[in-house]
Amino acid sequence: MIAKERVIEVGNRFGFEIVRICSADPFTDYEQIVKQRVRMGFYPEELVSHEKVLKNVETYADPSNSLSEAKSIISMAFCYSTSEPTDLTKKGEPHGVLARAYQRDVYGEMFRRREKFAEFLRKKGIKVAGKSRVPHKMAAVRAGVGWQGKNSLIVTERFGSWITLNSLVIGAEFEPDTPSTMNCGPCQACQRACPTSAIQAPGVINVNKCIDYLTCKTGSIPLELRKSMGNRLISCDRCQEACPYNKPVKPAIKKIPQLNPEFRYSPALIPLLDISEESFRRHYLDCDFIDPRKEYLQRNVIVSLGNVGDPVAVPVLEKVLRNAEPLIIEHAKWALGKLKEK
Numbered sequence: 001m002i003a004k005e006r007v008i009e010v011g012n013r014f015g016f017e018i019v020r021i022c023s024a025d026p027f028t029d030y031e032q033i034v035k036q037r038v039r040m041g042f043y044p045e046e047l048v049s050h051e052k053v054l055k056n057v058e059t060y061a062d063p064s065n066s067l068s069e070a071k072s073i074i075s076m077a078f079c080y081s082t083s084e085p086t087d088l089t090k091k092g093e094p095h096g097v098l099a100r101a102y103q104r105d106v107y108g109e110m111f112r113r114r115e116k117f118a119e120f121l122r123k124k125g126i127k128v129a130g131k132s133r134v135p136h137k138m139a140a141v142r143a144g145v146g147w148q149g150k151n152s153l154i155v156t157e158r159f160g161s162w163i164t165l166n167s168l169v170i171g172a173e174f175e176p177d178t179p180s181t182m183n184c185g186p187c188q189a190c191q192r193a194c195p196t197s198a199i200q201a202p203g204v205i206n207v208n209k210c211i212d213y214l215t216c217k218t219g220s221i222p223l224e225l226r227k228s229m230g231n232r233l234i235s236c237d238r239c240q241e242a243c244p245y246n247k248p249v250k251p252a253i254k255k256i257p258q259l260n261p262e263f264r265y266s267p268a269l270i271p272l273l274d275i276s277e278e279s280f281r282r283h284y285l286d287c288d289f290i291d292p293r294k295e296y297l298q299r300n301v302i303v304s305l306g307n308v309g310d311p312v313a314v315p316v317l318e319k320v321l322r323n324a325e326p327l328i329i330e331h332a333k334w335a336l337g338k339l340k341e342k
Contacts, residue, residue, distance in 0.1 A: 002124045004174045011076060014117045015109075015254045017159055018077035020177040022143035024063040024070035024169060030135050031061045042206045046218060050290050053135075060133045067129035069171035075136070075143035076117075077154070078110040079252045081162035088266040089231065094308040095266045096301065099212070099235035102287055103265055105257040106164060114166050127171030136165040144177045150202040151190040151239040157182060160246035193242035195228040211236035215300050218291045220330060227338075231304035233267070233297065234287045259283070269308070270316050272301045299331050306335030314339050 004021065011019030034057045038048055048054045063070040080101055088095040101107070118128045137154055140146060145165070146156035153161040157180075184202070191199045198209035207213045211228070212235045214221055221229070240246050262268075263283035280294035289296055302320070305313040313335070320332045 001172065002121075002126070007074065007121070007174070010120055011074065011117055014120075015078065015113045016076040016117070017079045017163070017252075018075075018145050018156060020075050020140075020143035020145050021174045022073050022075060022139060022176045022179075024067075024073050026062040026064075027135055027138045028061070030138055031057045037204070042200070042204070042208070044208050044213065044217065046290060047207060047213065053133075056133075060135055063129075063132075063134050063169045066131060066133045066169045067127060067171055069127055070129070070169045071173040072170050072176070073132070073134060073139050073143065074168040074170060075139045075145050076114070076166050076168070077140065077145050077156060077159065077163040078106075078113070078166065079159045079163050079249075080104065080106045080256060081159065081246075081249045081252050083251045084265075086237070086266060087231070088268075089308060089310075092310065092312050094231065094269045094305055094310045094313060096231050096233035096269050096272070096304050097266060098233055098264060099237045100162070101164065102234045103259070105259055107286065109256050110164050110166060114168070118168055121168070121170060129169040132167045132169040134167050134169060136167050139167045140165050142176075142179055144179045147180045147182050147184075148203050149190065149243065149245075150184050150188065151194070151199055151243070152203050152205050153240070155182075155184070155243065155245050157245070158249075160243060160249045161240050162246055162249050162252075187244065189242040189244060190239035193238050195230065195236070195238055196225050199239070211238075216288045216290055216296070218296065220327065221299065221303060223334070226303050226331075226334060227307060229300075229303055230307050231269070233300045233304060234284075269301050269305055270313065273298055273316065273320060295325065295327055298328055302328065302331040302335045306331075306338035309339060311339060 008019045053060050059065045063073060082100055087097050121128050140154045141148055146154040149155040155161045196209040198206050200206050211232055215234050260283055275294055277294050284297055285292055317332045317336050321329055
């Protein structure tokens with residue numbers, strides 16, 4: 001049997017800065033917590049019907065549903081911190097903002113490295129679930145990767161919450177690591193910073209109000225939340241930017257492939273109003289839109305133009321009113337109203 005130290009060393013070598021191990025016991029609280037929050041209305045109905053983890057809570061609560069011989073879970077943190085500015089807006093040239101995890105191929109690279117790690121373990125005779133359907137945050141807490149912050153994200157001592165998480169359910173038993181004893185203490189920086197007040201209580205998010213959801217949802221963005229979105233096109237990092245554990249984190253030293261900077265860094269907003277369906281699907285299909293259509297990106301663009309407040313957008317939006325579909329027209333009228341207030 002391969003030694004636990006070797007497993008961790010190889011996981012680090014594949015680009016996971018933190019690799020820890022916990023038991024594969026069922027997550028007995030998971031089903032209850034999720035179902036309670038669904039009943040409380042903290043998850044939008046369309047998200048409940050769209051997300052596999054919300055539709056199949058029972059499956060994710062028990063690691064043996066992923067691997068009948070499950071004995072341990074390897075919990076991994078993949079750091080994606082960068083020091084680059086995120087907003088290139090200047091007078092006469094409004095730009096949008098993408099959360100840092102979407103500026104590069106963070107998720108694609110993480111999954112590629114995860115599969116290499118899994119294949120290494122299989123070659124060493126360890127059974128690894130093809131799909132590890134477990135609550136990654138709960139596994140990370142159990143394994144001591146970090147603790148759950150008040151914004152619900154896992155916070156680590158060295159990398160803050162600038163991480164994505166993943167897990168491998170395996171058929172080998174290793175000595176489990178000790179859960180972290182750290183916590184956020186009295187700090188409420190993320191709660192105060194949330195633009196839409198989506199953090200209802202420590203670790204509890206009203207997803208209906210979270211900008212991460214608002215930018216990927218279908219239909220209209222609620223009127224009362226549009227102003228708070230600023231010029232965010234895809235997701236939001238505000239609670240992470242406010243977290244004191246994130247401020248000293250250095251950029252990740254491993255290579256994470258860049259994506260087309262015209263579309264995935266801080267894209268100019270006005271050109272996106274003319275993006276083709278083909279270009280949208282080439283550059284934004286992995287951005288977690290519930291219904292991946294260019295109209296939803298353009299809706300976000302229009303809200304951003306209204307919030308940036310640059311008058312250069314006025315004639316462009318007036319043109320949009322003449323030849324767009326109802327969803328776009330609705331948001332363009334709102335944005336023009338905002339611009340003409342200034």
